[in-house]
Amino acid sequence: MGEHLIKMPDVGEGIAEAELVEWHVKVGDLVREDALLAAVMTDKATVEIPSPVDGEVLWLGADIGDVVAIGSPLIRLKTGDEDGVASGHDTSDKAPEAPSRPKDIEAQADGAVKTSDAVVEKQAREAPQPQPVEVPQSPPVRVHRPSVPRMEGDKPVASPAVRLRAREAGIDLRQVPGTGPAGRITHEDLDAFLTHGPQVAKAQGLVQDTSVQHVKVIGLRRKIAEKMAVAKSRIPHITYVEEVDVTALEDLRTTLNATKRADRPKLTLLPFLMRAMVKAIADQPHLNAIYDDEAGVVHQHGGVHIGIATQTGSGLMVPIVRHAEARDIWDCATELTRLSEAAKAGLATREELSGSTITITSLGAMGGIVTTPVINYPEVAIIGVNKIMVRPMWDGSTFIPRKMMNLSSSFDHRIIDGWDAAVFVQRIKTLLETPAMIFVEA
Structure with a gap:
């Protein structure tokens, strides 16, 4: 087992640096030789960087949008025979430490007895009063109800517990659509708002959208922006x-x-x-x-x-x-x-x-x-x-x-x-x- 350091390659005559515009891997990924690792850009030409060896990604040396000098460390891989990286075994998933046990046949009497499906079924047929087993319940199905549009100036309707939770999370309840009776805001509505933002309210009526996306200007778009700025300023x-x-x-x-x-x-x-x-x-x-x-x-x-x-x-x-x-x-x-x-x-x-x-x-x-x-x-x-x-x-x-x-x-x-x-x-x-x-x- 060893490590292999990949440096920013020479991507063209006279080029001293290149902008990282795309990662195709992340730390922990297993990669094969010649697999695509990253893409960099110089001027308006994009160059793809393949892996020279099999290995596991240990470290990435730059973020998207960073300008990296030629020869600078870019990626570090762990190489060797472990986990099938160098031996050619399937490395799409690491082998589990121990076989997983079925969730629906766990004996609860002493919390330590493990049995096979066949043994449990036999005990269930022969024992007059079988030991109870804990069967995980499926999560309750949430039925989506159309949100009630809230008119401008209307106060949101919610329980004290929902209001406290919203206050602690810094959520303005006026932005949360309510699917409960009379537009009441439920805990499920808060969960949906935290996951998807205010756009879930658009099923019924018009609501304000206060979301902000932060898009980093990188790659060709950054080159265009720089050239346009130079052209207009000079x-x-x-x-x-x-x-x-x-x-x-x-x-x-x-x-x-x-x-x-x-x-x-x-x-x-x-x-x-x-x-x-x-x-x-x-x-x-x-x-x-x-x-x-x-x-x-x-x-x-x-x-x-x-x-x-x-x-x-x-x-x-x-x-x-x-x-x-x-x-x-x-x-x-x-x-x-x-x-x-x-x-x-x-x-x-x-x-x-x-x-x-x-x-x-x-x-x-x-x-x-x-x-x-x-x-x-x-x-x-x-x-x-x-x-x-x-x-x-x-x-x-x-x-x-x-x-x-x-x-x-x-x-x-x-x-x-x-x-x-x-x-x-x-x-x-x-x-x-x-x-x-x-x-x-x-």
């Missing part, structure tokens, strides 16, 4: 909103989807927007940039690496479509689909989630009319897509229905002047409203 945003007539674009998109090859993905609006952004950036390359505000240097990139803000079950991620300037509509759509699926499945790599030079954010059908996107620091621009709506538009002689969509875009006002921002969005608007121009090479 970047003076200017947001420019313009409406775009996408009727012709939607007609073209529908036609292309109906006639596409089977091996091609379904086109959404985003690949068209990506190609329009590439063309607009060719005229204004300083919008495709990273601003190192500490060094006072703008890194203007030739390659257009477009981040796509993607909502996942874990939170917001931004996978990167690299070199959009070298991709056509179909290639943009293919890479966009691949990255979105990887992000939502939690399979996107660190390289796929870093290195963007400009970002698109879209809420699809939930996109609203106007948004105020937060720039993906340290970039200098972000393009926001709002939902498409059919609106009556004046053509000079009458109103006609058109498919309209707003672009809500934000810019770093330290680097991008308002005029430049407007020119950039207007260029994208022109390309989207005349989609054939997207396919025309300069």
Whole structure:
């Protein structure tokens, strides 16, 4: 028998620490080799830590949300042949110290005699007056009765014993639903309140909910919070909103989807927007940039690496479509689909989630009319897509229905002047409203 210490592993080149986001074991658990022990996060990549040996968890070196340095002690396991840990025996439950005795055949005469079921049955048949045995009684079944709604200002009805117990427990009886006659609060009602809180009262009537949940901000949510705080505190945003007539674009998109090859993905609006952004950036390359505000240097990139803000079950991620300037509509759509699926499945790599030079954010059908996107620091621009709506538009002689969509875009006002921002969005608007121009090479 011995001990095995597991340290925080090296989870990536240049990474000095990682945040513990999930424990899969607790002290006392028996684990097998390769069983998952914990998950840690660096930036937006999650790394799982398996067990290198069989063993019993003796100690856990961090709490969820702690940032642990690489090489620091993380888990201590007891290893060896005891309890089948190293011998390969079933270790799901420890063997009991002694066989449990049936509760319903305990002789009570001297409190020490143990007999088998067969002996007890034989004595019960032969003895004219068998010794009484104690049979544990099942707990009484509590029948739930609808609580009586208590009007505002009504005093709760309860016995002195219930009031004393509530006072000692610090419970305000006005928050406890009563299921007794005339809404009287019983001991069972107090038990239910202590177990479930005030929500048990919602079966009948309306009650106040004074519960408070304390949710620790950890993992990806903490990373998002930190990045948003940095972006808003360090970047003076200017947001420019313009409406775009996408009727012709939607007609073209529908036609292309109906006639596409089977091996091609379904086109959404985003690949068209990506190609329009590439063309607009060719005229204004300083919008495709990273601003190192500490060094006072703008890194203007030739390659257009477009981040796509993607909502996942874990939170917001931004996978990167690299070199959009070298991709056509179909290639943009293919890479966009691949990255979105990887992000939502939690399979996107660190390289796929870093290195963007400009970002698109879209809420699809939930996109609203106007948004105020937060720039993906340290970039200098972000393009926001709002939902498409059919609106009556004046053509000079009458109103006609058109498919309209707003672009809500934000810019770093330290680097991008308002005029430049407007020119950039207007260029994208022109390309989207005349989609054939997207396919025309300069």
